[in-house]
Amino acid sequence: MDGYQVQIDQLRAASKAAGSAAGQARTVQPGSGLEAVATAMPGGDSAKSAPTVATTFNDRATGWADEIDRWSESVSGAAKTYSENEDAAKKAFGG
Numbered sequence: 001m002d003g004y005q006v007q008i009d010q011l012r013a014a015s016k017a018a019g020s021a022a023g024q025a026r027t028v029q030p031g032s033g034l035e036a037v038a039t040a041m042p043g044g045d046s047a048k049s050a051p052t053v054a055t056t057f058n059d060r061a062t063g064w065a066d067e068i069d070r071w072s073e074s075v076s077g078a079a080k081t082y083s084e085n086e087d088a089a090k091k092a093f094g095g
Helices: 008-027 035-040 045-092
Strands: none
Touching: 008 045, 035 045
């Protein structure tokens, strides 16, 4: 087929996969364990910075998950729109 064609099921699958990735990212706390730096190197600059680094890592992971969720919702919405438009076209042409 020449031209432009959308694979709606592929959009749905991509949206679902992205939603799953976002959910998994929320359960991972990449900053966990950094508190051990303070124990391993008491009194040093690294020990003082470890909590901030841990919080930043965790916040960024949550932010990434939120962005992926928004993308997933956008792709899901596009799939819905394409599907509705295809249904309308079929009805318009007697299908």
